[in-house]
Amino acid sequence: MTPEKPPAPSPPRPETVFDWVEHRDSLRRQNGLHRVLRPRAATEDVLDLAGNDYLGLSRHPAVTEAAAEAVRTWGAGSTGSRLVTGTTELHATLEEELAAWYGTEAALVFSSGYAANLALVTALTDESSLIVSDRNNHASLIDGCRLCRAEVRVVAHSDPEAVRAVLRESPRPAVVLTESVFSVDGDVAALDRLLTVCREHGSGLLVDDAHGLGVLGEGAGAFSAFGMGAPADAVATVTLSKALGAQGGAVLGPRRVVEHIAQTARPFVFDTALAPAAAAAALAGIRLLRGQSHLPARVRAVTRQLREELLDHGIGVGEPGAAVLGVPVGAPEAAVAWAGRCLERGVRVGCFRPPSVPDADSRLRLTARADLEDDEVRRVAHVIAETAPDFAALSGG
CATH class of the missing domain: 3.40.640.10 (Type I PLP-dependent aspartate aminotransferase-like (Major domain))
Incomplete structure (x- = not known):
């Protein structure tokens, strides 16, 4: 009589059912996709081009x-x-x-x-x-x-x-x-x-x-x-x-x-x-x-001015149709670092990474506001340009 084979060993069980989330978190961090909640104060000395308050009405x-x-x-x-x-x-x-x-x-x-x-x-x-x-x-x-x-x-x-x-x-x-x-x-x-x-x-x-x-x-x-x-x-x-x-x-x-x-x-x-x-x-x-129908026209004018200022600084940016501008970066780590340097200089910009955008297509996202003054727009473009990464190094060129 052929002896029965011993049962295959069971895979080790995790201590708790949700241990897998730590593995997923580790992968996100390795790929530059970990996100952090950053509470903002009621008042800040920051030019905000990350929010969507296009016409400045949230505090009107x-x-x-x-x-x-x-x-x-x-x-x-x-x-x-x-x-x-x-x-x-x-x-x-x-x-x-x-x-x-x-x-x-x-x-x-x-x-x-x-x-x-x-x-x-x-x-x-x-x-x-x-x-x-x-x-x-x-x-x-x-x-x-x-x-x-x-x-x-x-x-x-x-x-x-x-x-x-x-x-x-x-x-x-x-x-x-x-x-x-x-x-x-x-x-x-x-x-x-x-x-x-x-x-x-x-x-x-x-x-x-x-x-x-x-x-x-x-x-x-x-x-x-x-x-x-x-x-x-x-x-x-x-x-x-x-x-x-x-x-x-x-x-x-x-x-x-x-x-x-x-x-x-x-x-x-x-x-x-x-x-x-x-x-x-x-x-x-x-x-x-x-x-106040002038407000939509003003926010579009700010968007155009911001794009022109960025182009003058050599920053590539798409043609705007409304109040959003995307600045391609590529690697998510580079986008996060660039946004962080902008914030250190008093300019908050959006940072879009996968899954919000396709892989290798991370970018800064800038949202214009009707209540931005012309000199503030120039300052934003200057800060973004001065803190820009070395794109040649990022691409291996």
């Missing part, structure tokens, strides 16, 4: 006083989801005025732009749908695609012809998914051409206008800036936390579509509503912008 007296009054009137929190107790008169007024300003039939406010994007994609597609998604779309749109179970075709960045080719091949009901202003490099999508392509094939256009609201055209959003009116076959999302200086997000479009999202989108139905203070601040921001 009208905005902050509206938020403070809302806290005194409504309390600190919204107390529930929008369909229970979370919808206040402030939310209703904000949606009404936001839709009127943006030029759509209706608006629906969420607790964040991220939640609004998840709701947009998941409520308007299902397993029978096709989504044609720009390669450079924001993570919130990508996550929406993953959740909705639709077929997703990723196409070349800002290429309406690539979109047309995919739509021509597919018999499925389709939507095209894009940002208006892409969040990493600040280039602007050809929304007018994309809408034309969509209409050729009976498809819908879904636009993340987070970085376009308050910046493109006279500030009233991408549909207005592109002369698209209130399209019946397009829906947009916006954030209230950038140009409006507040917090939250919204979906804007035809009333029947917005009402469908309110009935079916899990990020709306099950999420606690936006706090009244943030709703009031966003409403104040809209009312300010309606009377």
Whole structure:
């Protein structure tokens, strides 16, 4: 009788089930991808080109006083989801005025732009749908695609012809998914051409206008800036936390579509509503912008000036379409070090590394502000140039 083989030894068990996170952390550190939370003070002697307060409204007296009054009137929190107790008169007024300003039939406010994007994609597609998604779309749109179970075709960045080719091949009901202003490099999508392509094939256009609201055209959003009116076959999302200086997000479009999202989108139905203070601040921001249409033009002028100053210093930077500039670096370690040297000199810049950008494509991200003076823009460019890495050494040249 053949003796039974002894059982194979079991692999050593970790002390705890989450020991693997230390290994992942070690890999991130080795690859220059470890991130650190850096609390900032209420007041700093720093020129901030990392945040998204494009028009300088987050500290505008009208905005902050509206938020403070809302806290005194409504309390600190919204107390529930929008369909229970979370919808206040402030939310209703904000949606009404936001839709009127943006030029759509209706608006629906969420607790964040991220939640609004998840709701947009998941409520308007299902397993029978096709989504044609720009390669450079924001993570919130990508996550929406993953959740909705639709077929997703990723196409070349800002290429309406690539979109047309995919739509021509597919018999499925389709939507095209894009940002208006892409969040990493600040280039602007050809929304007018994309809408034309969509209409050729009976498809819908879904636009993340987070970085376009308050910046493109006279500030009233991408549909207005592109002369698209209130399209019946397009829906947009916006954030209230950038140009409006507040917090939250919204979906804007035809009333029947917005009402469908309110009935079916899990990020709306099950999420606690936006706090009244943030709703009031966003409403104040809209009312300010309606009377100060020079602000969008000013932030674009600052962006152009900053680019010209950087080019004069020999710093390569892409052509701006709105208020974002990307400065390619390459290695994540070099981008982190460069941003750190800028901060030591009193200039805060964004530092984008994978997974926010592709591998070997790390960069500084600069966001212009309407309240920057010309001499401050010159100082920013000077600091960035003086602290720049040796690109020849980085490339091995």
